[in-house]
Amino acid sequence: MANDPWGFDPSCGELGDLDLTGWRVEAADGRVGEVDTYSDVTGEAFLVVEADGWIFGKVMIPAGAVTHLDPAGRTLRLDLSRQQIEDAPQYLPDQHHADPEYRAEIAAYYWENGPC
Template sequence: METVWTGPARLDRSLDDDVIGYGVEAPDGSVGTVIRLSPVPGFDHLVIDAGVWKFGRSVVVPAGMVTAVDDAERVIRVRCTKDQIKDAPRFERDQDTGDLFYLRGLGAYYESLTATPG
């Protein structure tokens, strides 16, 4: 079963340390650059330096939001928009990415984006 924390099985590669430095593109534009990956098993995610777009802050995007990895262009594409990423629970640059309380809230937010109305 795929969750927001698990990269899609349709990708022909895993998200590993060689994607650090890749750009991240939402459907409506650039989000920033991958600066690190999750150290927490079961909560795979990208930590992205969003630069001036997000006032110098980092943002976190779960691996399940990734739709493609283009190694030739060094770009990761995600399905959520820039506004959806901006509206996610705020991540502080010095925050521990292993904070399970934060990760659960973040997961709930992104799962709400992928839920289909019944």
Template sequence: MTENAWGYRETSGRLQGVDLSGFKVEAVDGGIGKVDRHSDEAGSAYLVVDTGPWIFGKEVLLPAGTVSRIDVDEEKIYVDRTKEQIKNAPEFHREKHLGDAGYHGELADYYRSGGAFGGRPL
């Protein structure tokens, strides 16, 4: 767990310089899509995940603190949330929310509380 929703956990296996674009993203109960974009900016690290047909082609923004493990060899990122928790997160619109501090705060609060179903908080 991490107090900072926007930072990778030391135990996640995040290696500097590794491009995560195209990595598959796995929730605790199955795949949710692939990384379309990511940021490693200190205090503001995140993944933008293209969900494909799972949520009708929408994208979701996942704070780096949701990442439990990265497997570089398999090109997979594991997050410690369920598909339902991710689906119920505040809706993400790339052009509106990427640099929006208010949205980032709302999203961090959602995931810190464990999401809509009281899962593990960040």
């Protein structure tokens, strides 16, 4: 994973004009779901992923967990396991952007649990 939880790793390449909405999201051990919304704002980048029914609802994932972007296949890969995503703090849409404590909790969870 990137050193900055809230930034896409430079090895992913430039996002440019890419719209990640609807892209397939793959963990190291299988499909997670699709990108519902995202931010590519420097220092605040994240994905909100609509899970494919193996967990209820949506999850927020810091952009630093993204290891690869495949524009041709409209797929992005994460340096996380499905279990890590399933065990992540609940996604709270009213807090994810405005509450720095919530964002810190999300980042701490993924970075303390390390890559899969």
